[in-house]
Amino acid sequence: MKNSLKRIFLYRACLVRLKLMGVEKVFSLTLANETGVTPDQVRKDFSEFNIRGNKRGGYYINDLLEKMEKLFHANKDNNIVLIGMGNMGLALSKYSKFVQRNMNIVATFDIDPFKQKIRSGIPVYSMSRLQEIIDRFRVKVAILAVPEISAQEVADELTRYGITGIVNFAPVLLKVTQEVIINNVNLCDELESVIYYVHKQMNANGSKNLELLYKDMKY
């Protein structure tokens, strides 16, 4: 994901919070302060993503949110398939925020006949029906939540059937053609990075305390 797009998500989260607080208009300076960038950066990002607004009196929050909405949902076709109904797949299939943001998981798939009997809002099919469902719902985006050992094989199958975007939860680097967009969500990496920074900070504080201790000792 490009850093500018990440910042757009950050601005949006800020705008949503401001809106909940009853605020109607916002300056790029406010957004900059809230997200830790410069007002210039905010305006540059808005211009990159073609988000325009009346700068003199500030931007209307509703207006900005609507424009951001259009960025991601220009086509009304946000049909998604989810492959792998293990613990993570099941949780993702039930994640209500996707629907609230107009992203519809139209079908889920698993090789395990037992999992095909799961009864939730969304049907669970066998993998043999993958192509049929992708074609019928004109699906372009898939969520991959299969074990790492089968991730590459399933990714190959998905792209063969016309999928061009994959959110991959399996902790493997998928090999795909250049046209296919992959977004890896590696839960271990996310947790390990926090652990890394926490330890680093503890060590830094430890050294600082040691320094203070030496200063106090006055040989």
Place this chain on the structure above:
Amino acid sequence: MKNSLKRIFLYRACLVRLKLMGVEKVFSLTLANETGVTPDQVRKDFSEFNIRGNKRGGYYINDLLEKMEKLFHANKDNNIVLIGMGNMGLALSKYSKFVQRNMNIVATFDIDPFKQKIRSGIPVYSMSRLQEIIDRFRVKVAILAVPEISAQEVADELTRYGITGIVNFAPVLLKVTQEVIINNVNLCDELESVIYYVHKQMNANGSKNLELLYKDMKY
């Protein structure tokens, strides 16, 4: 997460794959090619994170992996608490990769007495026991999987009890003091970014096809 740390994760994923393929030694050039950066960048990142190896004949993969391991698990104390046992929390509590990578969720918490009856490998406690458990297991890192409406309140409580790192799955920007490290995993953003790029590419291809069409038409 810093981009250099992200690349370390990427190198590690490559190394794991190479190791599975039976490769024993690797050059920075190989890692660079596999991850789309320059060999200089690889060496610079290694040096930033104090990862050293015999450069002349290449790095030993096992050696690199061991050094990366130490980055994240220098302290053996990787005890973690998980707050919120909804669908996502439950899936995370069962995520076996965490244990495989020496990250132990020692306890989970939920305000719902019904969820406190969930029987899996890890106990589910009421929130009233949060401080006691954090103290007993000397926990520094928490996974936050509560609804967005209670995320800030729970984050405040966690930091009050000494938590300094949070992986936050609630789609809100948490306000915390500077010492607290937050890593946001926003599932909607991850999915929307893929949708954005897929649509962008489809539109680009659409224009290209239109151009070709016009060329062919030869007014």
